[in-house]
Amino acid sequence: MQLDALKAVNCDMIFKDHGVSGTKANRSGLDAMLDGLKAGDTVVVFKLDRLGRSVLHLADLLVRFQNDGIHFCSISEGINTTTPGGKLVYHLFSAFAEFQRDIIAENTIAGLAAAKRRGSKLGRPPKLDIEEILAAQRLIRQEQISTSEAARRIGASRATLARNLKNFDMS
Structure with a gap:
C-alpha cells in the first residue's frame, strides 16, 4: 500500500526499512536517505509515523529539512511544505519540538536540584581515594x-x- 502510494506520486527513489521497528534509532533506509538529501529535494512519506520514531524525532527531522532547504510531503495527511498550509504544519511541529526540549531540560535541572538537596553526589565517582x-x-x-x-x-x-x-x- 505504501509503495503503491509512493509510486503513484512518481517518487524517484524509495528508501525502505522493512522489518525494522520505527522506534529504533538506527534505521539503514532512513540513514541512507538523510545522507543523500540536498537542497531542493522533497522527502515524501505515506504517513508521518513512517518517518520519525517519535513526535520529537519527527519534528527535529522537519526542522532539519527546513534548515537544509528540503521540502516535505506526507501523502495521507496532505502535508506539503511548499504550500502555505504545509508551512503552517512545519511551524507547529517546530514549536512543539522546541517546547518538548525545553520541558526535558527543565525536568532534568529540577531532578538534579532535588538529588543535590537529598545529598546525592552527582557526577562521576572519583578515580582515586x-x-x-x-x-x-x-x-x-x-x-x-x-x-x-x-x-x-x-x-x-x-x-x-x-x-x-x-x-x-x-x-
Whole structure:
C-alpha cells in the first residue's frame, strides 16, 4: 500500500526499512536517505509515523529539512511544505519540538536540584581515594620519583594523579 502510494506520486527513489521497528534509532533506509538529501529535494512519506520514531524525532527531522532547504510531503495527511498550509504544519511541529526540549531540560535541572538537596553526589565517582593520593604524594616526596612513576605504581594515569595532587595539594 505504501509503495503503491509512493509510486503513484512518481517518487524517484524509495528508501525502505522493512522489518525494522520505527522506534529504533538506527534505521539503514532512513540513514541512507538523510545522507543523500540536498537542497531542493522533497522527502515524501505515506504517513508521518513512517518517518520519525517519535513526535520529537519527527519534528527535529522537519526542522532539519527546513534548515537544509528540503521540502516535505506526507501523502495521507496532505502535508506539503511548499504550500502555505504545509508551512503552517512545519511551524507547529517546530514549536512543539522546541517546547518538548525545553520541558526535558527543565525536568532534568529540577531532578538534579532535588538529588543535590537529598545529598546525592552527582557526577562521576572519583578515580582515586584519599589514601591513594596520599600514598602517591609520599612516593614522590620520599622516593623522589616522577608523577608518572607514582601513577604507575598506584594504578592510575599520570593525568589523573596530577589533577588529584593539584586539587589536594597540602604544601
